[in-house]
Amino acid sequence: MADQFMEQPIPEVVANGRAPIETAAKIMSSPDHSQYTADKAVARELVGGRSGIIAAIDGVGSGGQTSAQAAEIVQKGLGGIESQLIAPPTINQAVTLMKDAIFGGTAQIKELQKTGQNFDVDTTVSAGMVCEDGKRRFLVSANVGDSRVYRYRASSGAVDQLTVDHSLVQSLVAAGIVSPDEAFTHPQRNVVYRTVGSLETPNDIDFRVTEVQDGDIFLAVSDGLSDNITPQGLPSAVHSEFQAAYDPIQKKPDLRKFSAGLAQRARNIQTGTRAVHAKPDDICVAVLRVPRAK
Numbered sequence: 345m346a347d348q349f350m351e352q353p354i355p356e357v358v359a360n361g362r363a364p365i366e367t368a369a370k371i372m373s374s375p376d377h378s379q380y381t382a383d384k385a386v387a388r389e390l391v392g393g394r395s396g397i398i399a400a401i402d403g404v405g406s407g408g409q410t411s412a413q414a415a416e417i418v419q420k421g422l423g424g425i426e427s428q429l430i431a432p433p434t435i436n437q438a439v440t441l442m443k444d445a446i447f448g449g450t451a452q453i454k455e456l457q458k459t460g461q462n463f464d465v466d467t468t469v470s471a472g473m474v475c476e477d478g479k480r481r482f483l484v485s486a487n488v489g490d491s492r493v494y495r496y497r498a499s500s501g502a503v504d505q506l507t508v509d510h511s512l513v514q515s516l517v518a519a520g521i522v523s524p525d526e527a528f529t530h531p532q533r534n535v536v537y538r539t540v541g542s543l544e545t546p547n548d549i550d551f552r553v554t555e556v557q558d559g560d561i562f563l564a565v566s567d568g569l570s571d572n573i574t575p576q577g578l579p580s581a582v583h584s585e586f587q588a589a590y591d592p593i594q595k596k597p598d599l600r601k602f603s604a605g606l607a608q609r610a611r612n613i614q615t616g617t618r619a620v621h622a623k624p625d626d627i628c629v630a631v632l633r634v635p636r637a638k
Contacts, residue, residue: 362558363635364393365474368599370607372627374568375615382412383566383626384419386471388426395432397425398630399471400491400564404539405625407465414453414467418540421445422471432476435553438484442471443546446486453541466541470507472562472632481556481634486549489536490514491628492570495554496561496582503579506552506562510538528575529621534567558636561586561597568627569606572613581609596635603629 369387373380382403389396401418403411422445433441446469457463468489475482485493487507495504508514512535513527522530538548563582573581585605589597607627614624 362394365389365396366393366596366599366633366635367396367398367631368603369398369628369630370600370603371629372568372607372611374624374626375611376624377409380409380412381626382407382409382415382467383568383628384412384415385564385628385630386419386422387630387632388423390426390473391429391432395429395474395476396632397422397471397473398493398562398564398632399469400566400628400630402468402489402491402566402568402626402628404464404466404468404536405534407462410456410460410462410465411467414449414456414465414541417449417452417456418446418467418469421448422469425473433473435475435477435482435484438473438475439486439551442473442484442486442551443549446471446488446540446549447543447546449540450543457541466539468510468536468539468566470564472506472564474556474632474634483554483556483560483562485552485554487552488538488540488543488549490534490570491564491566494563494565494578494582496563496586497557498559498561498583498586501579501583503582506554508550509536510550511536524575528571533571534623556634558634560634562632562634563606564628564630565606566626566628568614568623568625569610569629571623571625572610572619572621572627574621581606585609597633599631599633603631 367387369385386399403415470491589602
């Protein structure tokens with residue numbers, strides 16, 4: 345089964361009195377095609393843990409296995425940001441770097457479509473990168489399609505969605521035609537109107553800047569998770585998996601265990617329940633933790 349962990353080693357150093365940022369990710373293949381996964385992830389600490397980047401990259405299912413190649417193109421672009429940094433990026437630098445990385449894959453994906461005469465070959469992406477402005481830190485999130493970035497605060501249990509889907513049902517919700525609950529079970533909930541391969545300019549990528557507090561955890565997930573765990577159930581699921589992954593000796597969560605637990609919850613809904621909303625799909629969960637100051 346295409347089922348893998350992605351995790352970078354955690355630096356031992358402490359920069360500017362701050363413990364280093366940590367990341368991890370978990371990917372699971374769909375029960376419908378266990379031999380490969382079209383979901384890809386980025387989960388990396390940058391510049392010695394002073395920054396970090398996560399991304400959930402979801403190859404479009406109707407494009408089949410070739411969509412995994414489209415996702416890999418974006419994964420490679422975002423992963424290449426690491427070599428371009430010698431210090432934590434500013435907000436503007438983070439936007440520019442992610443624009444270049446994501447839009448840089450558009451032409452290659454269009455070529456894949458033409459070569460295979462399959463214009464369903466494509467991918468979505470949601471990513472987040474930590475940047476600095478003086479003593480303040482921010483997460484710059486980028487979004488194309490219906491993968492998502494969430495912020496989780498363990499102190500309150502709050503889970504906030506930071507990205508807005510480029511999907512048909514989100515358009516219907518915004519227009520007041522359907523409710524968020526109706527959108528979750530809508531028969532066309534998988535229809536997206538913006539993908540990396542459809543981008544015309546870098547400005548078609550949505551960005552949001554969110555101030556970071558010490559202790560914040562950010563999650564980038566594919567719709568294999570968000571289409572299976574209900575919006576009402578997501579905060580409880582995240583909080584439960586955080587508690588299960590918390591190491592009382594280290595006084596911090598094991599992010600590898602945390603990301604795996606969330607992915608497994610979505611998998612269990614796909615394969616072990618009769619929920620009407622259950623949808624077999626690849627699952628991607630990338631996690632970034634900003635530790636509390638020492």
